[in-house]
Amino acid sequence: MERQTPTLASLIAPAVVFPKNSQGCTALYVQAGSPRRHHVSRPHDTGRRLIVAGLSSLCLAMQLQQLNRECLLHLFSFLDKDSRRSLSRTCAQLHEVFLDPSLWTLLKFSSPSELKRDNFVLGPSLHHLSVCWHSSRVQVCNIEDWMKTSFQKVLCDKHQRLVSSLLAQVCVQCPNLLSLTLSGCGHVSDRDLIDVLGSCPKLRRVHLENCVCVTDRVLDGMVTAGRSLREVKVDFCRNITQDGLRMVREKRPGLQLSSERSAELIPDIKPEKKVHIRRTLQKVLLFT
Secondary structure, three states, rough: OOOOOHHHHHHHHHHHHHHHEOOOOOOOOOOOOOOOOOOOOOOOOOEEEEEEEEEOOOHHHEEEOOOOOOOHHEEEEEEOOOHHHHHHOOOOHHHHHHOHHHHEEEEEEHHHHHOOOOOOOOOOOOOEEEOOOOOHHHHHHHHHHOOOOHEEEHHHHOOOOOHHHHHHHHHHOOOOEEEEEOOOOOEEEEEEEEHHHOOOOOOOOEEEOOOOOOOHHHHHHHHHHHOOOOEEEEEOOOOHHHHHHHHHHHHOOOEEEEEEOOHOOOOOOOOOOOHHHHHHHHHHOOOO
């Protein structure tokens, strides 16, 4: 049975046509195919985006294929990653729009598990990348490897290489990256970040927060490879030292460097070294 081509009305506002204003505009919400009427008294509603477009009743009934590429890209720009992917599966033309690199200038992920979904595209138009994980599991990742239990190691194995694999793809496909934000990415290594610095010469801003595997080697890489860097933040990275921060300030005085408690935390201790009871208690208190 031949699939019918979706219309603009069926994909954006199924069975709903809202009243037009004095300019002939129709206000629609786009939220994964579930539109809602715009309430002016509640502009703070998150997860919903208001699209105000001059669409007549005739335009609402037209086929999406009748819109040019620029209009389709503009339509896709209002959707989140999952909605873009769902819309792209309706026909080949919309799938091509989904794959257009110019649509993907900004990518934000709230957990490593989102990196497994096939709902985004990496390309030369990507300028801003953010992976921020705020979860109780981050505390498990922050435990030193030699101190983890077997169960904790199993939990970490499920996502250990996800962010690193993403950064490896960024090195190859995203040479125009301008800003990188990583928070709660406990398995990202110095090598991963140094490779990004070398492959993205236009990178201007780096913000690292609670990345426990990051050491002074990254700071050294920022001095040597991060020639376009203008702003660097390293917050709550326990293996960053005062010596490393001082080295960056001396060699790159024009670089805006900030560090919130990174050099004040207790660094990792190798297992062969005897752990003092006081330092152990301090670390336990820090993560409780």
